[in-house]
Amino acid sequence: MPRPAERAERRLTSGAPAWVAAAEAVLDARLEADVDRPLAVALSGGGDSMALLRLTSDWARRRGRRLLALTVDHGLSPDSPDWNALAERAALSMGADWRLLRWTGPRPASGLPHAARRARHRLLAEAARAAGARVVLMAHTADDVAESERMRAEGSSLGRLRAWAPSPVWPEGRGVMLLRPLLAARRGELRDWLTALGADWVEDPGNDDPRFARARARRALSGRLVPVTQPAGEGAAAEGVLRVEEDLVHLARAVDGRALAAALVCAGGGDRPPRGDRLAALLARLRAGEDFVAVLRGARIEAEGDRVRVCREPGELRRAAAASLPLAPGVEAVWDGRWLLTVPEPGWSVAPAAGVMARLSDADRATLKALPPSLRAARPVLIRNDPPAAVLARGVGKGHALVEERLARALDRMTHENHPDAVFHGAAPRKHLFSGVTIMNEGRFPGPEEPRRA
Template sequence: MLTFLQRFPTGFEATYSQFDFSRRQAVLLAISGGSDSLALLLSFDAWRRIHAPHLSLFAVTVDHALRPEAADEAERVAQICAEHRIPHKTLRWEEAAKGSALSQRAREARYALLARAAEQAGTDLVLTGHTQDDQIETHLMRKARSATGYGLSGMAAATLYRRRLWIVRPLLTHSRQALRDYLCSMNQAWLDDPSNDDEAYERVRVRRAVAKMDAAARADICSAIAKAQAFRARLVDDTVSLIRTNASPVEPSGFRLVMTSEEACIHALRVLLAIAGGGSFLPDEGRVRILTHRAVNGERVTETLSRCVVQAKDGCVTMKRERRDLPQIALEQGSVLWDGRFEITTQVSELLWVAAGDDCMPKVVTGAGGAGDTALERVQIRPVASPFKDRLSGLDWPLANAVAQLLGADAPPALPYSGHDNGIVLT
């Protein structure tokens, strides 16, 4: 067997050194046994033994229980990890046969299982084996859906899952073929997932098309992705500046935005509307663009958008949650997300109920149906930036940080890059 020094491929130094492992004691690595994740496992293990020997590495395989051979494949991955003295655990999804939207549920289950395993391992970071090929495929699939600049920027190298787990993709600049060449140089076989041959899936069809591309075609697409990411970075920076100068809170939980004709103003308005309405997705760009045009031209407008009552007057737009579809939910010891806008936490074991007060703010009582005594003193209520609560692309981190300051919400965790500490680049 090759030593870890022999397993470390040239050209991977910057791949891993760009991330900050110095403040972490452990890292989780998701491995399916395919070439991408296996190359990630072996190359990262070699790198961390040299550059981060304090760092414990734990490998995990998610068995979605969708194919009968999946359990055997997970066992083979466990054997490979054992050969390289890397602790391994298989996580099994038990809900596969229940419900529709299987692919979406499987993806969400995978990340939920990884988040739980990361917490048990004492880390907030999981490495995944997404490659340059995956990035190209994602770009082409979004382009086919008529996505423009912002949507064509592809996957970020780091994404925050549910405000607590960084999903890190170190291999986005490495081609699948280069990773396979690396494995072949070590005489290391990998597993092939038969679902990757099923052309019923869009990604499989796109993947086969990408595999036939020559180097020039790949380079052109990578250049387009880089330009889209640069556009997104400029838009985010401009939006952050505009929010800091033109946006202000409106009691009890709305916003006021002084309008301009800049593209950043449209993006800022979309983000603030989503937050004020508790929505996970930004409102339709076309409608917001029209609203922006009318507001900048001094028109008076009153309409509903993104679960908000929106009023434009004197070149400003004010948005507040409309009094419609406000939930009533039970709260026991722990935390719940209410209306997409507030996280409510209690340490008491008594059953509480959270409903809406007259001002569309949460009202906590001891009885269902709004009855019983108020119990606000028994809970903590924190505002939440809804578009960023489940997934926060590292590309949007500055924007999420700016709106957290505007909301008085908790700032997102620092990006997992070397030299980054809550928005301050350390030198």
């Protein structure tokens, strides 16, 4: 006699359309089975996300995974309480845990869709990290890909939708990957499937509001046959990254556009890709063999002969007001989007080396002097005011650059949920900026498996 889980699987997959098998194949290829770590699902209550919830809940039941459904309430519709209630009922009926995430604070006078999208990704990433989830499932379809490409053709800086990609917010999305298993499905197919199952969903009237670019693209493509194609760049290896040394990226002159854009964003510490025309201009100069120095998206690119280096531009760092960040003891902090730092005692902050080099010891100044001049001023320095101290590389805390891992994730070096660390082939082992040898009278800084002292 079939068990209840087997009967549920048969009901769900019996006579299922081809996109169901395609979606399950994506889940199998990217996700672990039989682990206690939760798998997060973005659940708005719309037809796409409700179909994703049903499909994923069945897959998770068979693969021994827990589901966490995350619903973001942007506070933009009077109907959102009803939508939230529907999402909660659906999640609990599928055996998933459910969390409601609210976007609070002021709304921008313009660019509301962009701000709402960033807030949604930030809330999803933070909730996933808090729950221990490494992957958030998103319900984008082939129609979303077509609409996004149309918006990009009309000048939007919207990123391309890929089946497997890091969270687009930084540093909130550190360590969180997005998985879109429904890119082979059409929006109408999902709703037909839900109707056959007797499932409910909501339709957001904002999706048809012509004030928004997404709604205009949707109207323009309505009724047209949109081919289901692989998003641009999906599955293609980005070329031209030679190696990464902490926060310095070495490139070949033949670097492709995708790798150059990712290097600029990661080395610059931000999360917004460069505009296409500016990126194309840089690529043209590299291809022409020109020697030059340029600044884009907070990063500095230096091309001289066969050597191309990308690092943080110190002047942009100062303009970004990333001058000083207080550090709480035992709490990891991301500074300037590039370095992960931890100190074991209160009273310390981190600031760029620019302006404080004279306060460093002779040994620390010698360490900085060994670096390329453009790299020195943007290195982090730990500062304490009472008693006074300024330390670059000895005995206070631990830290490492995030540039390599972030860049490797962006360029598909991480291909599976069980690969938490992504690196480039042949890269040097990660080095700590702070040695963590002895901390005044506080003893040795705890290792990664030891408990931290308060």
